[in-house]
Amino acid sequence: MGGFGRYLAAALAARFANEGMGMAVVLLALERTGSAAHGAFVLTAWLVPNVLAAPLAGAAAARTRRPRLFHVGALAGFTAAVAALALLLGRAPEPLVFAVAVLGGTCGPMVTGGMSSLVTGLVPAGPGRDRAYGWDASTYNAAAVTAPAVVSLVAATVSAGPAMGVLAAATALAAALAATLPYEDRAAGAAPLGPLAGAAAGLAALWRVRELRAVTAATTVAFVGIGSLTTTSVLLATGLGSPGAGGVLMTAFAVGALAGSLTLGRMTSVAPGRLVRWAMVGTGVALTAAAFTPSVAVTAALFAVAGVCDGPLLTATLRIRAEYAPDGVRTQVFTLGAGLKMTAASAGAALVGLAADAPAGLLLTGIAGLQFAAALVHVLTVGRGPAPTGAVTEPSAGFATTPTGRRSAGAP
Missing domain, CATH: 1.20.1250.20 (MFS general substrate transporter like domains)
Known part of the structure; x- marks a missing residue:
């Protein structure tokens, strides 16, 4: 360690x-x-x-x-x-x-x-x-x-x-x-994939391994909302009569997320997929309540609760990527997942900029709705029957993926 x-x-x-x-x-x-x-x-x-x-x-x-x-x-x-x-x-x-x-x-x-x-x-x-x-x-x-x-x-x-x-x-x-x-240095004779083929293999893993597809789709939807949260917090604070308190709200969310990742995020007894859904639903509930509060203090408290709920989401996402990503494309899965979330967050920031004239409470309710939608996306995606067999093949010798994406020695 x-x-x-x-x-x-x-x-x-x-x-x-x-x-x-x-x-x-x-x-x-x-x-x-x-x-x-x-x-x-x-x-x-x-x-x-x-x-x-x-x-x-x-x-x-x-x-x-x-x-x-x-x-x-x-x-x-x-x-x-x-x-x-x-x-x-x-x-x-x-x-x-x-x-x-x-x-x-x-x-x-x-x-x-x-x-x-x-x-x-x-x-x-x-x-x-x-x-x-x-x-x-x-x-x-x-x-x-x-x-x-x-x-x-x-x-x-x-x-x-x-x-x-x-x-x-x-x-x-x-x-x-x-x-x-x-x-771990790679052997000289390993014949690694080229960059474009490696990127395609990473995309294939995200799509074909059911658990990876579910968490990637769900977090992408969720981060459209999270990406718009900073601007919305400023608009919300302004509507509550404290234009400078937007930073306070986001700090409360970040502190809550840190606390959530250090506590709830370490619950290894809970399956990571279930933790993903709980985190999204909890964040959505707290943000929905925050949209209807009468003061900055109460809103900040609810933002902190939303952060506590959101904190375990990243931990659970990382656990799923590590467990189900094939060895040969694990880094691609991690970087692609992060890139898609950043793209979604950027899109959310742009969307809230276009809708900045709407009531801040309505915008925050929309962000909360995206968290609920993300949880539903995860349920629907991961709950469908077994993933196709032979979905992803690992380049490493002696290993291939099972239909669930788990590694098994000697698999054909």
């Missing part, structure tokens, strides 16, 4: 930087150019390739014969891009700034799903690995709580440039820690 402890430190540092980028870029653009919109454009340039690169990044990580170099290199590229943006944004020509953002964004999938895919090689299968995914999920939540606060504090006391520097230092630390982790 010593290696897993270093992994957690690396994951937390990397995800801290990833979570802080949105606020840091906007604050830096506002400070140097007077335009928050310019920061939004740079952030878009950072996020779009993050989504598009997910399939190829996962395939490349799975086929490389030097996984340590690949993972550390991705983190180093992320570091270099953050540091370059800290120096160039608002000072260099815009095409150069956008190009740097695009290049940095291509490293993003390895910070999220790509790193989570390493857990299976660090912790043996069983309850211990399930708990490990609970800790891994908590790094996302801890980063979501701390990164915006640290960025805001440093930007307010010094400036936004040093705030970006803090994020670059965090990813540099993550790269250094990742270099110390144990990796």
Whole structure:
């Protein structure tokens, strides 16, 4: 577990930087150019390739014969891009700034799903690995709580440039820690899949393995709502007479999610599929109640409850991916799943922007409805008869997937 402890430190540092980028870029653009919109454009340039690169990044990580170099290199590229943006944004020509953002964004999938895919090689299968995914999920939540606060504090006391520097230092630390982790080098004669074939194999696994298809479809639907929650919280707080309290609501949600991942997310006695559905329904119920409260304080409390319910969702999702993803495409499954969720969240943010004139309570009710719909999608998808036999074949010798996606030695 010593290696897993270093992994957690690396994951937390990397995800801290990833979570802080949105606020840091906007604050830096506002400070140097007077335009928050310019920061939004740079952030878009950072996020779009993050989504598009997910399939190829996962395939490349799975086929490389030097996984340590690949993972550390991705983190180093992320570091270099953050540091370059800290120096160039608002000072260099815009095409150069956008190009740097695009290049940095291509490293993003390895910070999220790509790193989570390493857990299976660090912790043996069983309850211990399930708990490990609970800790891994908590790094996302801890980063979501701390990164915006640290960025805001440093930007307010010094400036936004040093705030970006803090994020670059965090990813540099993550790269250094990742270099110390144990990796399994692939044999020279393994004949790995090419990037495009590997990406296609990952997509095939997500579709053909019933449990993977169910959790991917359900979380994609849910994250259309979660992606619109930040903007909706601002509109909701404004309607309650406290325009600046939107951040309070989202902080309450993030703190609740961290608590949920560290408590409910570690319930290994509950099947992960059932935990997925409970998490979505609980989040939907709490957000529905929050849409009709008369004060910011009560709304914040319900946002915290919604976060507690949402916290175990990521843990359960990671457990399902680890258990059912074939060995040869596990990294692709993790990065593709993360990419699809990010795409859904981006779509949700765009949709709520178009509907910003609607009553905030109605928007929040719609977000809650998406959580209920996601739970229903999971029930309907995972509840259909057996998955097709021979759905996914693992490249690793002596192993193939059973109809449920579980690995069995010597299967034909």
